[in-house]
Amino acid sequence: MAYPTGTFELIGLWTGWLLMLMIYSYPLYKENMVYRFAEHIFIAIFLAINMVVNFSNVVKICITPLLGGDFLMIVPLIIGILIYTMLIPDYRWISRYPIAILVGAGFGLGMRGVIKPSILDAVVSTITRPTDVGVMAWINFLYIAVGLISSVLYFLLTYEHTGPLKSPTRLGRLFIMIGLGAYFGNTVLFRFTMLTGRAQFFLQVLKIIPM
Amino acid sequence: MSGQNIFDKIQNIDRKVFYWVLFITLCVPFMMPLALPIKVVKNTRDLYEGVTGVNIEPGDIALINFGYGVSAWSECAPGIAVCTKALFREGARIVFMGSHYDVELTYNKLRSDAAADFAGKTYGVDYVFLGYFTGGESAIAQLATDAWTVYPEDHFRTPVSEIQMMNDFHGWEDIAVVLTSDTGDVGSYFLRQWQGSHGTLLAEIGIAMNGSTDYPYYLAGNYFGLSIGSRGGAELEVLIGEPGEATTSMDSINASHILIVLAVIMANVGYLVQRRQA
């Protein structure tokens, strides 16, 4: 992408750059008026985009088919609108109906879908011996199996971590800590990559590096 | 305060000092690139091999979900660009869709990042952009069984019945491979409602933060491949032989990662000395 030359594009580029500085004035300085200015603009614009996109989506998946003769679409449209009764204290209970359908579908799909990948496939993967012949592959095989067993034991919530459960649950917690450490390391990559993108934009607008 | 020794002072450096140091550390490498070699790990290679070679036949349909917005372009866009190029070069057709309000911007960016590959393709025949969807897990499950109810029209309001390649896509059976790139939960919806339920080939081009939670699913075979964050994107750029945004950002990643580890070591030395003194 080349550095823009059109007036509106240039104004846009610099507006974005200034707004970025306004937002970063918060961590780099402290909470202040320019930060609040940028923050409110962001929330307002985000919300408006959100409403425009959702409106067009409702038209696409519901209103257009309805006008095209699919009269059954009137049902979800009415039920969906009922969710706004939440804003009227006396009729708030009506909003429970659309929520009930959302909750029912969400839980039905969640419960039916979660068992295979999160439990069954996880256990099968843990107990399937490595195809590699190296010693390290077998050590890893043992590590993961012992790790999974002991950390599931750690999450036994109605048994005290004493007696025979004391050592395995302690071990389980250590496995979890290693997992959280790796998670932290990956989080650093994620957050710094996002900042890196901003640092690049900062320099590109100033023409210090090419766009 | 005058009684503070060096270790006390180390413990109490003003946070703004860190922020400035970090921002400068991120900026400098762009001006003085080092371009260190990037090693490709197995999960990234599996992803690349899954979208190239014998796995993809010309005419197969791939589904690419933009589960990220502009905020995560640096993490997700490079990986998606490489996979799009690779799929097009294999002759695959691609359906693009997304779960962020700004999906149109992301789609436009991809068209710009892979401009040469899009140039030889025809909209509606080789690829289609369905646009935004919402509805959480229900929508993804519905997409698997009756895609046209989730998307009666494409992003540009053309009815899907009038789009040539959409006549070949009604549900999960028509899709050879799904690539999803997420900051949120949409990948797990595909995992449960497509891969778990129908055995669809699925890969995640995820943000690094989710790398830890995604990896066990890759290991169990739920994902045939996995790209983790900008590093995964850089590895994919190595594999396709076209360095891009992710490769460029690796220098800043190098500098900032060294900085944070040094900071943690310094703080812990101070802490341990203080504790011994106490």
Added chain:
Amino acid sequence: MSQLLRREAVFAITGIVTVLMFVEYFFFPQDWIVASTIRNWAVIIYNLSLGLGAVRLIMQHVMGTQRRRDNWQFSLLFLVAFVIMLFTGLAGYLSTGVATSNSIYNWLFNHVYTALGATTYAITGFYIFSAAYRAFRARNVDASLMLIAGCFVILSNAPVGEVIWSGIPVIGEWFRFVGQVPGMRVFGVVGALGTIAYGFRALLGKEKGFYAGGAEE
């Protein structure tokens, strides 16, 4: 009657919809029109429900402006920016079917929203850095293990790790690809069971958290 409409019928609908999803999954290998229709309704209801948060936020800022609460000027700014973006977007959508066809909306979308979106979410990078410095201490064995795994993963995620010492990617990748697996896999297992437990209680009408906080009218 009131109790029936306000509570029992609601729980019954939740239960029926949940069971329909199960029946489809376990007994209809292909598509089942009943479940598919209900799911399509859920998608439409979900879309409609997304405006609720927006309405609340707008009401809050309208009241803030009307009553001249603290920082009401920012509430006014919010409302002005919101109205401009909303109307230009709707104008674009209604005229051509694509909101970005309106040049003002498109300009704000491309330059203001993009810049602020990318910037706002990246801000955490700063906090993570200072938190790592101030909080990550080898206080005990647990914290030390987390610290060691974290540092090796950080260094192995950056190509420079290998330049510093060839052992870094070896150890770091072990933590990334083996070391963390039991810990993360257990979160998958207990998370799945937690989802089922919570869903099961909701199915039986024992979880009232969703229903507007469960408070009785």
Added chain:
Amino acid sequence: MTFILLILTFAAMYYYMYLGKQGKTFKIRTLPAIQAIPEAVGRAAEMGQPVMWTPGIAGGLNDSTQGPQTLAAISILEYVTEECVKAGVKIAALCPLPDALPLVEETMRTAYTAQGKPEEFDDEFIRFFSGQSAYMTGTLGYLQRERPASTILVGGFYYESVIIAEGGNTIGAMQIGGTNNTHQMPFLVATCDYMLLAEELYAAGAAISGNPDALGSIKGEDMIKLLIVTITGVGFLLGAAGITFIADLLGM
């Protein structure tokens, strides 16, 4: 196999919920973070400073993954408030969740009433913040001004956890954390003296509320966990010997 495991899980949960209804009580194991609450309150009493409770911004009650965390956090608030009333310590609830506010208020008011001091409850104990940055800034400001002796950070957190917990650390507060959001766990583990990891948060909520349905389903979950441990253990030994019977069975 998915069907069988789902039915087994339902059956186990239903059975223990039924036993709970019949009067059988299930005890949640000792959770050091919960045991530490009286210590946290005692510390505040000694120092003459308040205790702060905050539930994070993620947990809108209608959200199926985040909402339960808020409900568990409110159960913990009930216990913390009761302890504070007993010890004559001030408690501040900093809440960024509008839909949870009525529950927070009701919970605190009930705890004051239960301790026979309804007149001491003041709405001012609850502070509401709208939006994440207002929440972060407001909470950091509160920490600096009021310098609470202890902070209880339990619930569904997003990245404000890093900032608030670091702020609490800076003023030397004793911190008790808890979340089921994996992405925030490393930060709370690093910054808090005690931590409720993942499901422990729900268990703590259930233990405090004494809800027989929640306790029964947790007991049922435990049975399934034991089954998973057994299958993994046996499957591992057989798998190592090259016998794939269990893996094949689970993969059906």
